[in-house]
Amino acid sequence: MRLAVIPGDGIGPEVVSEALKVLKEVVPNAETTSYDLGASRWHSTGELLPESVLGELAEHDAILLGAVGDPSVPSGILERGLLLRLRFELDHHVNLRPGRLYPGVAGPLGDPGEIDMLVVREGTEGPYAGNGGLLRKDTEHEIATEVSLNTAFGIRRVVTDAFRRANERPRKHLTLVHKTNVLLHSGSLWSRIVEEVSLEYPEVSVAYSHIDAATIHMVTDPSRFDVIVTDNLFGDIITDLAAAVTGGIGLAASGNLDISGRNPSMFEPVHGSAPDIAGQNVADPTATVLSVSLLLDHLGEKEAARRIEASVAFDLATRDQASPGTTTAIGDRLAALVSSNTTRPAM
Amino acid sequence: MRLAVIPGDGIGPEVVSEALKVLKEVVPNAETTSYDLGASRWHSTGELLPESVLGELAEHDAILLGAVGDPSVPSGILERGLLLRLRFELDHHVNLRPGRLYPGVAGPLGDPGEIDMLVVREGTEGPYAGNGGLLRKDTEHEIATEVSLNTAFGIRRVVTDAFRRANERPRKHLTLVHKTNVLLHSGSLWSRIVEEVSLEYPEVSVAYSHIDAATIHMVTDPSRFDVIVTDNLFGDIITDLAAAVTGGIGLAASGNLDISGRNPSMFEPVHGSAPDIAGQNVADPTATVLSVSLLLDHLGEKEAARRIEASVAFDLATRDQASPGTTTAIGDRLAALVSSNTTRPAM
């Protein structure tokens, strides 16, 4: 197993190092190569993602990314030039984000019941296409456009993946989240494709929710959701909210998948680089550890993935919520749990 | 005071009738003319908003709308053909949505502290422009586009209004909500205009939040928000979430304002027509009553507006939250409170 690692900025290197500690317990012979990308490289060389590096990354089985971003870099540079560029170049069309409230974790909602959802967010089109521009800049007649690009090809592969996943889950329920009553064109395409693909999955029940109503349900009745499928922007929004109601982005993992397997998939915590707490050994590495679990699951190492997730679940249920420990302490705990939980070493 | 009333569909007529009951207590000589628009008119005549009706509506001082929408009408027809058409034709560029947690109201968040925010949502452009289309419909190569249109003119008038309102509030704080790191073009325009206008309001402190992070803050720390200014789509999303954390859309009021005064502004509850509970006298008319308070405030009847809001606040603090009473009972209570609270009859 050859992994490319992008520790990145802020707390990125700290949380990645703990996640690799845990990984080594289940896949001792995993080869990891670290790539220096992010704010400091941009500052020192002006480079964001050189072609040669992109080529090397593409040679790996998967990529683990900590976080990129720093207040010293103008907004949008690293996002578009590095993070989104990776997602787009490597055709990460399925952005997978589980939202599970683990026992012992207190979210902001009093007693929301069981929350166990999986958001399948489209990752390579929609309003993220970068299409648009400015006209008459810096005049009072300036106009800015943003063009959301949505293709049947791009939507179908994501919707199909979402149905496949829903079909494997106990509740077999799928909710399309969109704003079809206003975004008539893209809404029509998304709705029609969900309807079409649903015919292939007769056991999966299908619901629809406008994005605005979905945010209400997320705080008043999050248990209703099983699999959510949605576009890139609505997925960005609803997954941050889902993370918030399941204990915060300190626990939220994600995978950027190229389902075709042509390109390595990339796994990253949903949180950012949190420069305000960087270097203090206080960031919670749990989201990155859970991202490693998603990585292993994606690479077919189901047992190793399950073992990591079970260890995280155990730690969350038993940790002192008010002071869960330092970054390294949490990493040590999880590594120990994972190794004690060993049944067989994975490849 | 000449008001046009569009009771609309579902619970619309019920909640509007209670709101008018309350209105009559403070403005006994208000003239109201009812317009039959919505699902039933569309079914019987195919009409959504005839030009002649639009012309008549425009002759009024303000419009009160209950709710439009019915499952029997395909999604998008009434939204685009009636509700959004009214907002666009009457140039309702400021969509005003207060989000206040009234004492006595239990939201889904345990103990969120004081919540008292005001969202100024742009109402006439952005992704709501309706611009876009389908190419190669019903083939595997279909493409759907949605074009978000953003103008310096359109943004500046809304941002200026938001600063003006922030400047009048005790905290004098304004948060721009957008997604400037991804939507670079419109994000740049919004950011630059907020920066420009902020120079005219040196006492207003300015913050920025990405829409995804804003949804997190809305459930973990909603007290941080004072005035929020944002685009049409982000405003749609964040105001539903704000309503959810302040006790639900049963309490959320809104105003669609043409600040120039050239066209009548339109006031409506944030909730929809709720056909499942229509005709049962169980819908809470409070959001519509609060919308009447916004209407009166907008028309300069500050004292009458304040009196209605104070009555609602009193009722919310003292009502049996589990069974607040029927639609008419709540309306009767609020009307009685408002009349007992009379200091002088408003014009």
Ligand SMILES: CC(C)[C@H](C(=O)O)[C@@H](O)C(=O)O
């Ligand atoms: C950093 C940003 C570009 C990114 C996104 O919008 O996708 C982030 O919010 C996320 O959800 O991974």
Ligand SMILES: CC(C)[C@H](C(=O)O)[C@@H](O)C(=O)O
């Ligand atoms: C019904 C719909 C078109 C409308 C909107 O999206 O603006 C509603 O959600 C609202 O917020 O008033």
